[in-house]
Amino acid sequence: xxxxxxxxxxxxxxxxxxxxxxxxxxxxxxxxxxxxxxxxxxxxxxxxxxxxxxxxxxxxxxxxxxxxxxxxxxxxxxxxxxxxxxxxxxxxxxxxxxxxxxxxxxxxxxxxxxxxxxxxxxxxxxxxxxxxxxxxxxxxxxxxxxxxxxxxxxxxxxxxxxxxxxxxxxxxxxxxxxxxxxxxxxxxxxxxxxxxxxxxxxxx
Amino acid sequence: xxxxxxxxxxxxxxxxxxxxxxxxxxxxxxxxxxxxxxxxxxxxxxxxxxxxxxxxxxxxxxxxxxxxxxxxxxxxxxxxxxxxxxxxxxxxxxxxxxxxxxxxxxxxxxxxxxxxxxxxxxxxxxxxxxxxxxxxxxxxxxxxxxxxxxxxxxxxxxxxxxxxxxxxxxxxxxxxxxxxxxxxxxxxxxxxxxxxxxxxxxxx
Amino acid sequence: xxxxxxxxxxxxxxxxxxxxxxxxxxxxxxxxxxxxxxxxxxxxxxxxxxxxxxxxxxxxxxxxxxxxxxxxxxxxxxxxxxxxxxxxxxxxxxxxxxxxxxxxxxxxxxxxxxxxxxxxxxxxxxxxxxxxxxxxxxxxxxxxxxxxxxxxxxxxxxxxxxxxxxxxxxxxxxxxxxxxxxxxxxxxxxxxxxxxxxxxxxxx
Amino acid sequence: xxxxxxxxxxxxxxxxxxxxxxxxxxxxxxxxxxxxxxxxxxxxxxxxxxxxxxxxxxxxxxxxxxxxxxxxxxxxxxxxxxxxxxxxxxxxxxxxxxxxxxxxxxxxxxxxxxxxxxxxxxxxxxxxxxxxxxxxxxxxxxxxxxxxxxxxxxxxxxxxxxxxxxxxxxxxxxxxxxxxxxxxxxxxxxxxxxxxxxxxxxxx
Numbered sequence: 001x002x003x004x005x006x007x008x009x010x011x012x013x014x015x016x017x018x019x020x021x022x023x024x025x026x027x028x029x030x031x032x033x034x035x036x037x038x039x040x041x042x043x044x045x046x047x048x049x050x051x052x053x054x055x056x057x058x059x060x061x062x063x064x065x066x067x068x069x070x071x072x073x074x075x076x077x078x079x080x081x082x083x084x085x086x087x088x089x090x091x092x093x094x095x096x097x098x099x100x101x102x103x104x105x106x107x108x109x110x111x112x113x114x115x116x117x118x119x120x121x122x123x124x125x126x127x128x129x130x131x132x133x134x135x136x137x138x139x140x141x142x143x144x145x146x147x148x149x150x151x152x153x154x155x156x157x158x159x160x161x162x163x164x165x166x167x168x169x170x171x172x173x174x175x176x177x178x179x180x181x182x183x184x185x186x187x188x189x190x191x192x193x194x195x196x197x198x199x200x201x202x203x204x
Numbered sequence: 205x206x207x208x209x210x211x212x213x214x215x216x217x218x219x220x221x222x223x224x225x226x227x228x229x230x231x232x233x234x235x236x237x238x239x240x241x242x243x244x245x246x247x248x249x250x251x252x253x254x255x256x257x258x259x260x261x262x263x264x265x266x267x268x269x270x271x272x273x274x275x276x277x278x279x280x281x282x283x284x285x286x287x288x289x290x291x292x293x294x295x296x297x298x299x300x301x302x303x304x305x306x307x308x309x310x311x312x313x314x315x316x317x318x319x320x321x322x323x324x325x326x327x328x329x330x331x332x333x334x335x336x337x338x339x340x341x342x343x344x345x346x347x348x349x350x351x352x353x354x355x356x357x358x359x360x361x362x363x364x365x366x367x368x369x370x371x372x373x374x375x376x377x378x379x380x381x382x383x384x385x386x387x388x389x390x391x392x393x394x395x396x397x398x399x400x401x402x403x404x405x406x407x408x
Numbered sequence: 409x410x411x412x413x414x415x416x417x418x419x420x421x422x423x424x425x426x427x428x429x430x431x432x433x434x435x436x437x438x439x440x441x442x443x444x445x446x447x448x449x450x451x452x453x454x455x456x457x458x459x460x461x462x463x464x465x466x467x468x469x470x471x472x473x474x475x476x477x478x479x480x481x482x483x484x485x486x487x488x489x490x491x492x493x494x495x496x497x498x499x500x501x502x503x504x505x506x507x508x509x510x511x512x513x514x515x516x517x518x519x520x521x522x523x524x525x526x527x528x529x530x531x532x533x534x535x536x537x538x539x540x541x542x543x544x545x546x547x548x549x550x551x552x553x554x555x556x557x558x559x560x561x562x563x564x565x566x567x568x569x570x571x572x573x574x575x576x577x578x579x580x581x582x583x584x585x586x587x588x589x590x591x592x593x594x595x596x597x598x599x600x601x602x603x604x605x606x607x608x609x610x611x612x
Numbered sequence: 613x614x615x616x617x618x619x620x621x622x623x624x625x626x627x628x629x630x631x632x633x634x635x636x637x638x639x640x641x642x643x644x645x646x647x648x649x650x651x652x653x654x655x656x657x658x659x660x661x662x663x664x665x666x667x668x669x670x671x672x673x674x675x676x677x678x679x680x681x682x683x684x685x686x687x688x689x690x691x692x693x694x695x696x697x698x699x700x701x702x703x704x705x706x707x708x709x710x711x712x713x714x715x716x717x718x719x720x721x722x723x724x725x726x727x728x729x730x731x732x733x734x735x736x737x738x739x740x741x742x743x744x745x746x747x748x749x750x751x752x753x754x755x756x757x758x759x760x761x762x763x764x765x766x767x768x769x770x771x772x773x774x775x776x777x778x779x780x781x782x783x784x785x786x787x788x789x790x791x792x793x794x795x796x797x798x799x800x801x802x803x804x805x806x807x808x809x810x811x812x813x814x815x816x
Contacts, residue, residue, distance in 0.1 A: 069713075121252055295485075
């Protein structure tokens with residue numbers, strides 16, 4: 001069966017995986033907004049001031065929307081950069097990728113809970129554990145593909161490899177700190193993710 | 205009209221079909237989560253313990269989410285592998301593919317029913333018949349394309365062809381067993397699909 | 409400004425247009441199912457027989473789902489075939505395409521109305537007028553692109569051109585007949601679309 | 613770290629960014645319709661005349677749907693044209709793009725508010741500020757990429773560059789005027805966007 005295993009290996013192109021990932025990221029990013037709409041499901045006869053106050057109550061939701069969108073964007077940029085060096089796929093890498101996408105698809109749900117119940121610890125923890133698991137899966141994808149040059153070629157030197165390995169640990173590590181912080185203050189713990197783009201920007 | 209028929213045949217590239225399939229799989233996988241959100245549609249004034257109990261009640265839903273996501277992922281990996289050998293399309297193959305996608309798009313719906321009413325036989329049967337039909341359509345796509353080398357080229361040898369044929373029978377066969385099992389115990393019958401990745405892993 | 413106009417012309421590749429279209433078709437096809445879920449929004453404490461009767465009441469919805477999915481599939485196959493010959497884009501063709509997609513995106517909505525109120529004339533007419541307009545826009549796209557060889561090259565001979573022109577008139581013509589029939593019997597008029605794949609199959 | 617920075621620079625292809633953008637545009641365009649469906653969430657026992665009056669009440673919504681769809685289409689065409697000249701990406705351009713997409717994804721939400729409460733100033737302003745921000749982000753993307761030839765090559769001459777710069781200012785400028793007009797008449801202010809395709813058509 002080794003022959004089959006090899007056939008399923010490096011020889012497969014990665015363009016389809018990229019298409020599936022791009023699609024799932026695009027949808028997850030777009031349906032983040034759907035949780036907003038529930039606020040407006042009961043269209044009462046609103047007047048100008050009541051609508052204005054309804055919209056202004058959206059600001060915390062909007063902040064959470066920005067954080068979640070940015071995190072999805074950062075995951076996508078990471079995957080985009082990794083894909084540049086990953087030249088093939090095998091069954092293992094496909095499964096790790098599917099598991100990573102499973103947690104990405106959960107983000108719109110856990111983000112809407114974290115946004116609706118920002119002051120409650122289980123809501124913040126759900127969001128942060130979700131991001132931790134997504135982050136670990138994406139780290140594992142890169143570690144598996146680049147480890148022992150399984151699915152990368154010579155264009156990836158040791159320095160670049162370690163550079164991307166370190167970067168893909170940022171979201172998992174921030175998540176771990178956020179999870180601890182959630183026991184002190186749930187509301188602040190989810191705000192911690194605003195550091196992620198800053199960290200990635202400074203240590204580039 | 206034979207001339208036209210031939211023109212519609214092998215000459216067309218398959219990249220568009222792949223894009224449509226990737227898109228539909230990405231969306232089906234992402235909207236699996238939407239059934240979760242209904243639970244939270246009536247945002248009562250929850251406190252920490254009531255939210256925690258609400259989230260912990262989600263575990264069976266989460267398990268069903270994982271199963272459905274994994275099955276969609278496995279269908280996608282299968283299609284991804286088949287596409288590697290399928291070099292063209294004709295009217296027949298396009299229609300078989302559209303019918304397959306029709307059943308794939310139904311999965312978020314039947315999965316949400318199977319998850320909400322896990323203990324009821326009709327819910328489990330709906331999900332399992334859906335997967336059976338999707339599985340048969342994807343098997344038919346591969347059988348049609350690879351049979352008589354209709355849409356494949358010389359890179360597909362007999363051994364590989366039979367290898368993929370056997371693999372694409374796994375979901376239909378497990379579905380048949382699950383349908384029988386549903387008459388005994390609906391809840392366990394949908395869990396049977398957890399065997400699919402194991403079977404595919406062992407017999408690779 | 410002629411220079412600019414030319415620059416915006418043939419030189420642009422069509423791969424992005426195809427990607428946008430594939431995406432919109434994939435989503436429209438997948439969210440057809442969302443109208444199903446509303447039936448199950450109020451999860452009462454169902455027992456086996458009440459769930460079974462609820463599912464069996466879905467059959468007319470399922471038939472409508474199949475018709476709409478198939479029609480979207482046929483539109484997509486048409487666009488897929490046309491794209492094979494269309495080698496470029498200009499502002500006009502981009503706008504015609506956007507207008508076509510605007511009516512494609514409406515189909516999940518008008519289909520859900522036509523399915524929920526199958527016996528009412530305005531519901532059937534809404535669906536049929538929607539398909540008429542989508543069909544006319546897609547016909548216009550092909551007619552514009554292939555007319556005077558604006559966006560096609562020499563690989564498109566007169567016979568093939570007229571072959572695809574005739575085929576892209578099938579949905580508009582069936583829609584016109586269905587609109588007339590809706591005044592007699594709304595329920596049967598939407599079933600008329602089942603003829604579309606038959607007609608396309610016979611006259612290929 | 614300069615080496616890393618350069619590596620992340622021009623060398624990366626733009627096909628993935630295009631795929632993400634195409635996906636997000638496709639979804640945003642398709643879920644514009646979802647706000648329609650809420651009107652029909654409570655399926656009362658309608659008769660022919662009550663359904664007809666319900667559908668005819670949709671006309672203002674349909675007009676807003678057309679405007680939003682067209683604006684998304686115009687944004688997409690713009691991005692499509694810009695991409696023709698942009699040959700690479702770097703961290704800055706990826707982030708500007710993600711921020712632009714964040715505002716694009718908000719459009720289905722703000723459009724549904726603007727449509728449901730067309731006569732109320734906060735609703736119109738929300739929609740117009742959203743379009744202003746999206747327009748500015750897309751302008752910034754082009755200005756950044758084409759400025760100092762950061763991410764474009766020699767195929768972009770000064771005249772074409774300024775041509776596209778001017779065009780990408782149309783939506784921001786119309787938005788500014790619409791915002792002012794909203795204080796006089798909210799309903800008319802959102803109609804102002806019907807001028808956008810006209811302006812782009814005349815000054816091409």
